[in-house]
Amino acid sequence: xxxxxxxxxxxxxxxxxxxxxxxxxxxxxxxxxxxxxxxxxxxxxxxxxxxxxxxxxxxxxxxxxxxxxxxxxxxxxxxxxxxxxxxxxxxxxxxxxxxxxxxxxxxxxxxxxxxxxxxxxxxxxxxxxxxxxxxxxxxxxxxxxxxxxxxx
Amino acid sequence: xxxxxxxxxxxxxxxxxxxxxxxxxxxxxxxxxxxxxxxxxxxxxxxxxxxxxxxxxxxxxxxxxxxxxxxxxxxxxxxxxxxxxxxxxxxxxxxxxxxxxxxxxxxxxxxxxxxxxxxxxxxxxxxxxxxxxxxxxxxxxxxxxxxxxxxxxxxxxxxxxxxxxxxxxxxxxxxxxxxxxxxxxxxxxxxxxxxxxxxxxxxxxxxxxxxxxxxxxxxxxxxxxxxxxxxxxxxxxxxxxxxxxxxxxxxxxxxxxxxxxxxxxxxxxxxxxxxxxxxxxxxxxxxxxxxxxxxxxxxxxxxxxx
Numbered sequence: 001x002x003x004x005x006x007x008x009x010x011x012x013x014x015x016x017x018x019x020x021x022x023x024x025x026x027x028x029x030x031x032x033x034x035x036x037x038x039x040x041x042x043x044x045x046x047x048x049x050x051x052x053x054x055x056x057x058x059x060x061x062x063x064x065x066x067x068x069x070x071x072x073x074x075x076x077x078x079x080x081x082x083x084x085x086x087x088x089x090x091x092x093x094x095x096x097x098x099x100x101x102x103x104x105x106x107x108x109x110x111x112x113x114x115x116x117x118x119x120x121x122x123x124x125x126x127x128x129x130x131x132x133x134x135x136x137x138x139x140x141x142x143x144x145x146x147x148x149x150x151x152x
Numbered sequence: 153x154x155x156x157x158x159x160x161x162x163x164x165x166x167x168x169x170x171x172x173x174x175x176x177x178x179x180x181x182x183x184x185x186x187x188x189x190x191x192x193x194x195x196x197x198x199x200x201x202x203x204x205x206x207x208x209x210x211x212x213x214x215x216x217x218x219x220x221x222x223x224x225x226x227x228x229x230x231x232x233x234x235x236x237x238x239x240x241x242x243x244x245x246x247x248x249x250x251x252x253x254x255x256x257x258x259x260x261x262x263x264x265x266x267x268x269x270x271x272x273x274x275x276x277x278x279x280x281x282x283x284x285x286x287x288x289x290x291x292x293x294x295x296x297x298x299x300x301x302x303x304x305x306x307x308x309x310x311x312x313x314x315x316x317x318x319x320x321x322x323x324x325x326x327x328x329x330x331x332x333x334x335x336x337x338x339x340x341x342x343x344x345x346x347x348x349x350x351x352x353x354x355x356x357x358x359x360x361x362x363x364x365x366x367x368x369x370x371x372x373x374x375x376x377x378x379x380x381x382x383x384x385x386x387x388x389x390x391x392x393x394x395x396x397x398x399x400x401x402x403x404x405x406x407x408x409x410x411x412x413x414x415x416x417x418x419x420x421x422x423x424x425x426x427x428x429x430x431x432x433x434x435x436x437x438x439x440x441x442x443x444x445x446x447x448x449x450x451x452x453x454x455x456x457x458x
Contacts, residue, residue, distance in 0.1 A: 125230035134247035147389025
């Protein structure tokens with residue numbers, strides 16, 4: 001193989017590996033890393049907000065990633081290539097200027113606490129609502145009897 | 153080192169950088185907007201530029217910011233209505249919403265999708281940004297099987313995925329948010345800044361709640377939510393005619409002077425007409441017996457006590 005071809009291959013391989021190693025962050029409170037690209041896939045682990053993962057491939061609504069020593073699938077909407085707001089103390093938080101900018105940008109928990117205190121807003125039902133977990137019996141019924149997607 | 157090999161090695165160093173830059177182009181919009189105002193100073197705060205930038209900033213509410221807005225809107229809604237205690241019907245709706253959300257263009261949100269039943273005979277449903285959905289007992293009475301119930305939830309998911317709640321925040325507020333956020337970039341706000349942002353936050357919540365409860369979304373937003381509902385139902389595996397079925401029952405039960413849905417939504421007849429080219433006007437369909445049985449198992453205790 002000529003030197004020119006070897007050089008081209010080096011560039012190509014590094015470029016492709018760069019694409020596949022694109023860093024992503026989890027942008028939802030927590031998300032299940034699944035063994036296959038389906039909500040029925042086995043849950044390998046839960047990843048909290050801000051977790052760093054490496055992109056392997058995107059396939060429609062699902063994205064394959066590596067997280068630490070595990071690899072699996074996440075809903076594509078649960079990860080972002082954008083830098084996200086991190087609280088002080090968030091694991092893996094960096095202090096790049098962009099992240100600092102975003103940290104001060106959003107309506108945050110700090111704003112909510114002040115709003116709740118100043119306006120005497122009652123979040124009791126909201127907190128209760130977020131903790132609702134449908135029992136396994138109902139979820140199993142959907143898995144067993146459907147619907148199973150794509151109405152014909 | 154031979155020139156060709158040296159060039160190749162240099163290229164290997166730069167290719168990943170170029171690729172990384174292209175991969176992170178999405179983040180450049182949001183972060184560069186914030187740093188633009190931060191570093192460029194007051195001159196940049198000319199009305200035109202702020203308006204333009206605020207438009208972009210609004211598009212970039214992150215899922216987490218949307219979540220905090222949604223929580224506050226949800227807190228307002230639960231303070232206005234009596235909430236049905238969490239029982240089999242609420243648990244069933246929370247399972248069903250997961251199935252439907254998975255078929256939407258926004259399958260996950262920062263805090264997930266959640267549903268509560270509001271204990272009122274008024275026909276209405278409300279959805280707050282980020283996945284907080286409220287359905288009245290009166291609207292649930294317009295459903296008689298799982299497909300028509302799924303149609304109610306799919307319409308609300310439609311509003312969430314189309315971000316209609318965030319669109320209700322007035323432009324003036326968005327400009328203020330952008331100016332305040334851009335002034336100083338800190339992780340913990342000073343008292344003055346915190347109070348200023350809390351005030352804007354509160355007014356933004358009022359914008360959304362006023363639109364949802366008093367004014368209603370625009371006819372186009374309602375049509376779009378119906379179109380989204382059809383797509384969600386189809387993708388999940390439900391016959392989208394369930395939406396027509398639910399609207400036909402609603403048409404009979406809805407008192408045009410009753411407020412709620414009647415005040416904030418186009419009439420059921422209008423909605424059926426709009427949907428006609430997409431799914432026809434017939435409400436006839438059959439759903440598997442197991443789905444109907446599941447609907448009755450969890451919903452009857454609620455609907456029979458109405």
